Amino acid sequence: MSVSLNHTIVHSRNNRESAAFxxxxxxxxxxxxxxxxxxxxxxxxxxxxxxxxxxxxxxxxQHYAFLVSEAEFDASFxxxxxxxxxxxxxxxxxxxxxxxxxxxxxxxxxxDPSGHALEIITRPYGYQEDAAE
Numbered sequence: 001m002s003v004s005l006n007h008t009i010v011h012s013r014n015n016r017e018s019a020a021f022x023x024x025x026x027x028x029x030x031x032x033x034x035x036x037x038x039x040x041x042x043x044x045x046x047x048x049x050x051x052x053x054x055x056x057x058x059x060x061x062q063h064y065a066f067l068v069s070e071a072e073f074d075a076s077f078x079x080x081x082x083x084x085x086x087x088x089x090x091x092x093x094x095x096x097x098x099x100x101x102x103x104x105x106x107x108x109x110x111x112d113p114s115g116h117a118l119e120i121i122t123r124p125y126g127y128q129e130d131a132a133e
Contacts, residue, residue, distance in 0.1 A: 007047040009037070011059050012114040015050040021112050022048065025076050025085075026066060026120075042066070063091070065119040073106055073122050085110050091117060103127040
């Protein structure tokens, strides 16, 4: 068996709100809550299990990048714009209201309700078209 990521826990201010936000933007389903977790499963079977942090517990902001198709990017980006969610072309938030075209694709960064940096990209970093194509 090869090693693969199965799930990760995402601390949030409100597990249901954060799970619903991500699921809505990416066109995914919110899974069935179990214990303190509200899961959102990605297309490759990895779940992000949202857990509500204890009151007063600081949340360490993390970065989560999602590789999406061109059509999925269009749908997600339309939701981001329609909801008035601020977005940037870069992780340092120096290019507001822009998308990037890194590695021949498109990408955009935005924040979830708990402040985690989310990114959608249509090409993995370092992607190069096959010379035969």
